Amino acid sequence: MRARYWSVLGFVGLALAACSNATAPDSLTDEALLKGSDVTATVVDLGEGVFQVDYAFAEPQTAMIFARSTADYRIGAWTPLDAGAHIEEVAGFDSLLFDAPVDHAAFRVEARFVRPDGDYSPFVAFSDGGIVVYTGQFELLPEQGRDRIAALGGQIDRWDGEQPVLGVRVRSTRPIIADGRSGLHETVAVSRGEGSFIYIGEGELTEGDSFVGIIDPALPAWIRDSFDSDLAAVFARYEALWGFELEQRASLMFAFGGYDVAGFSNKGGVIGSSVVLDSSGEALREETPQVRRFLRWFFAHEAAHLFQNAAGVELANTVDSWIHEGAANAMANAALAELTDDPHADLVRVYQAAITDCTAALADGNLASAAERGRFQAYYDCGSLIALMTAAAVPDRSLYAFWTGMQARALEQSRDLDAAFYLETMEDYGAAPEVIAAIDALVSSRLSDPANALGNALERAGLSPVYDEAGALTDMDFPT
Ligand SMILES: [Zn+2]
Known part of the structure; x- marks a missing residue:
């Protein structure tokens, strides 16, 4: 799937009103911004957590699946308002099916406050009735029909095509806050693969x-x-x-x-x-x-994600999310350890837990396929250990320097952050081939003895792990 997980365009008037003087060019009106969209969703707040969603398609469509929250909450919450339109789960995908090709479709949508693994929550409720609407939930991918959807076997990565550009218009009689601008009653966002957060309410x-x-x-x-x-x-x-x-x-x-x-x-x-x-x-x-x-x-x-995002490089897809989630965990672990009386001991305790959890997660498959096995936490646990190995294996022993270097390289070479690019960058930085091979094995091989493989990888990276008789970590030479 050539879906993108990073916004290509932001809000109209990206100005964070409270802290920036930047304004949108006059020519970039909301309607002009929506014009280039393949799919436009007009989302109208009806109050009480109910919305009407009107889709307009540039090309007539017979079947579509959702690019995000693929089967998390819509069945029973979305009701078609047109005869001949249906919403059904087909082989793990919430699917829009039409009796004949259509260029628009309307739905009544009840917000459901689910928290999908490895994805943004579609709606987030505030205690005073305010609600955050995540626009990425409306992203659609065209398919030929029910059989073709079923043939994807529930794997979004198997969908082949160019993801349509989605324009979302959100309207409410209540105030809307989008990207720091308040007091709106309508806002427009355009995205392909990521979306944005829009707040509706009195906050x-x-x-x-x-x-x-x-x-x-x-x-x-x-x-x-x-x-x-x-x-x-x-x-x-x-x-x-x-x-x-x-x-x-x-x-x-x-x-x-x-x-x-x-x-x-x-x-x-x-x-x-x-x-x-x-x-x-x-x-x-x-x-x-x-x-x-x-x-x-x-x-x-x-x-840590805010700093990762600053370079403007798209973060990795789910299968490679150990790259950014692991680094964010490692950075957070180090920040928290600094607040304790004994930072070193704190890190030993935290990484002992990561070793235990990562070992368990790799017992039935590699890290790349962890999401497929429902083991999203592995991207964080194993990822934090890979982040340590990476930092220890590069000359200045700094995860932060590695990241800024990797992102500069990605921009220069127009490359995506994925496992191959990550390992190539390590090589570029002079990391030893056996460390790169060890990380590659954790990511892409089914290991017969994950505990041993992980221990060896930590050792080879130069982290010098020390264990007690029970096999628990007692010391490690932590990088920055
Ligand atoms: Zn994260």
């Missing part, structure tokens, strides 16, 4: 040192009071290590889902400089060191 734009955005009024006070300074500290660290500052503050939408869930639950999504955070859970009532630590870690992980 007001607030400004922190490190962000501008919407903070759920029900978010526990201790989180509201601490997270701007937590984020600012993370940004200061990243600026020093990455060697640059972000051009604009993060545009943040922070939703709170209440205390009903046992424990706590967090999901974050980052597109460009926009961040959506969604926290809930009974454990968030009180500030405890464990919960505070986890939230800081969560902010640090998401903030």
Whole structure:
């Protein structure tokens, strides 16, 4: 599938009103921006979490599948408004099927607040009735018919074609905030493969040192009071290590889902400089060191993506998401360790857990196919270990320098971030061939003894792991 996972065009008037004077050229009106779209979705907020979605297709269509949230929530939530239009799950895809070719189709859509693995949440609820709409959920891929959809076997990567450019127009009688601009009632976004986050509701734009955005009024006070300074500290660290500052503050939408869930639950999504955070859970009532630590870690992980995105290089597809998720984990782990009394011991503990979890995840297949096996967490756990190996194997032992170098190289050579390009870049940086081969094996081979392969890879990369009699990690020579 030649789908793109990075936005090709942003909002009309990319200006973050609160922190930038940039304005859109007058000629770039909303309608002009939508003109080049192959598929246009007009999403009208009907209130109470209900929307009407009107699709217009440049070419008549008989069958379509969704590029994101492929089968997560639509059956039972989307109702066709035209005779001859159907929505059904076909072999793992929510599919739009039409009795005859059509150039438009309308649906009544109830927001469902699912949190798909490895993808953005289609809708995020705020406690005061506000809602974030993720526009990427409306992206469609044309197919010839039901049989062809079934032949994909539920694997989006098997879809062959050029992904249509999607234009999304969102309308509401309530205020809309899109990319830091508030007080709108209509906004337009164009994307092919990624989409953007649009907030609808009465929430007001607030400004922190490190962000501008919407903070759920029900978010526990201790989180509201601490997270701007937590984020600012993370940004200061990243600026020093990455060697640059972000051009604009993060545009943040922070939703709170209440205390009903046992424990706590967090999901974050980052597109460009926009961040959506969604926290809930009974454990968030009180500030405890464990919960505070986890939230800081969560902010640090998401903030790492903001720095990864700054170069304008598309992040890798799901099968290679260990590249960015692993690096974001490694960066967050290091940032959090710095806040403890004994950073080295903290890292040993964190990476012991990663070794255990990664070993288990590789027991039934390689890292690239982890998503297919429902083991998304492997991209984070194994990915963080690969990030360490990478940093240790390159001359200056810096993951940050490796990343900035890799991105510059990707831009120069017009290459995508994938496993092949990553390993080539390591080679370019002078990493030893046996380290590259060891990482390649974790990513693409079915290993007979994952624990042993992982241990050897850590050793070869120069991380000098030391274990106790029980096989638990007691020391490692951590890179930056
Ligand atoms: Zn992430």
